[in-house]
Amino acid sequence: MSKQFDMELFLDGVLTGSHATRQRHLRHATLIxxxxxxxxxxxxxxxxxxKHLAWYLENxxxxxxxxxxxxxxxxVRLLVRRLGKSWVFHSKRQ
Structure with a gap:
């Protein structure tokens, strides 16, 4: 059995803001x-x-x-920053 991925440790370097904001990003990142x-x-x-993150946001x-x-x-932008990628995602209005 493999060890569960630690999202908090993964995002540690890019999480900023209040405790509530950090917890919200962790909760969202874990769901994603x-x-x-x-x-x-x-x-x-x-x-x-x-494409995986785009799929999540679009679907x-x-x-x-x-x-x-x-x-x-x-x-998602925090995740991309942590991955060191240059992927760009924009908000879409319906």
Whole structure:
């Protein structure tokens, strides 16, 4: 049995802000990770491609409010920064 990925440790270098903000980003990042692992069988962010995060934002967040999508977009941007990638994601209004 493999050890569960520690999202808090992964994001430690890029998480800033209040305790509540950091906890929200951790909660969102953990949910994103679980959804991608379930759908794409990519267990850690190191195995992700841009399409995995784009899929999450476009498909899993499509029925959420603008505010919720925005907060998840901020978390995705933190994940991208931590991965050291130059991927760009924009908020979409419906």
């Amino acid at each position: 990770q679980a959804e991608i692992a379930n759908h794409w069988q990519r267990e850690t962010p190191w195995a992700w491609q841009r 899993r967040m499509s029925q959420r409010s603008d505010a919720t999508r925005y907060y998840y977009l901020l978390t």
